[in-house]
Amino acid sequence: MLRELFNKLSDPIISFPLVTIGFYLMLKHYKTFGSKKFAYWTVAILIPVTAWFLSDHNFFSIISTPDNIPIIILLVCVAFFTWFALHKAALNDTRIEEGLGPIEATPENREKVWSWPNLVYTELFAMIACTAFLVVWAIVFKAPLEESANPTWAPNPAKAPWYFLGLQEMLVYFDPWMAGVVLPGLIVAGLIAIPYIDTNPKGNGYFTLKERAMAITAFLYGWLVLWVYLIIVGVFLRGPNWTFYGPFEYWDFHKVVASFNVNLSEIIWIKTLGIGLPKNLVVREIFGIILSLAYIVIIPPWFAKATRVGRNLFKDVGAIRYYIFMFLILMTMSLPIKMILRWLFSLKYIVALPEWELNL
């Protein structure tokens, strides 16, 4: 019964809103989340829950695949460091409210030490520990080699390396040009652009959330919800034919999920107006083109004028930084928007021009 419930809850249609709400609660109540008491209780609850999860045969077989070991390490690390950063931020923010300044700025923490031997020794030990860990790993878990490549056959499910599974999950909702070229390019370009867009010196050298609420929220949403969560979905919850399977569900090759996806043009011209698709390509897709352009062109100036957050941001960073930042945010948000449209309306593409290899 409980397993059925977990299977249902982990379906992206339900788990994505849950994760988003959880993310919001985590940042809103970060002082509770970042307390040691919360961490101890979470670990205390998670140990029996994990044991119960592992007792399930299907779950164990997914978790223990050699390919999936790094993801478990990743998840533990991500959880710990997210908590650690919020823990430190909570401490500092309390101190800053009391007028004490961040803990990193106290005289005993500003003391300078030599990089030799203090840093180099640490690096040496880290290097040796990493090497030993990798050697043990390589001995314990065999490399998952498969049969030789065959251009006319694909394994089912065909999964990318684990670190690309977020991208592969994005590809379920986008045209390959968008999810394979434009969006990854923007991720890289956006990460490079962060120091040029974000010139606010607050938070340099010390943990804080309150002083950098928007920057941290924007980054962590993209990282935790749109990247790590999608990797989890891609690794653990996608089975044969890229169908969704719950964590306790057997990967039955014949599981059928009825779905029929339609383009926005078909919804408007055929279903709503009832007159069939126009012959002219641009007329056919005009609504999608207008919507997409409006999304990119109208929202940033409107946001800068109409909302307090937008006005302050525009004033603080200037026009060019503001528009680049908003463009990156809008492109980021296009992923959850398209996911939700797919789930709610079976929408395939907002603009569908396969004749020009252009689908949004």
Next chain:
Amino acid sequence: MNLDSKQSLNRREFFSYITVGWVMFSASVGGLLSLCFRFTYPNVNFEPEMEFLAGAPTDYPSGVDERWKNLYGVWMVKQEGKLIALSNICTHLGCIPNWLPAELKFKCPCHGSGYYMSGINFEGPTPRPLERFKIGLQPDGKIKVDKTKVFRWEKGEWDSPDSFLEV
């Protein structure tokens, strides 16, 4: 003119030396790049043949026939009096879909795109139907499939008489 300036280069000599130097440098870099470019082309190509003979139209039962899938990447589909040669490359990102006889659809294992038996896309992210190959009858009654010529639905090419066989 003192001794020092005689031993050093004058302006004209300097420019001739630097020109020679630049030409040699550009030529060697260009040669290296052309080698790299050549390296991107394989010496041996194991791709399947682009043309093949596929027997007589009567060899195929109604429905999807997978006998050429592994060798040439082609499904032969006999449906509604037509025999077509369907490409087995997903139009989303180029994976190889599977034919699911129970569900009567092609389903891609990479991102879940689905196609009807005719090749028309209906689920998943795929933006357009599977491509069809040129198919024709030889004078001796054998089918010849030519993969160099593809017919795309969204361009209205599936009406072309070369894209199917009447059976």
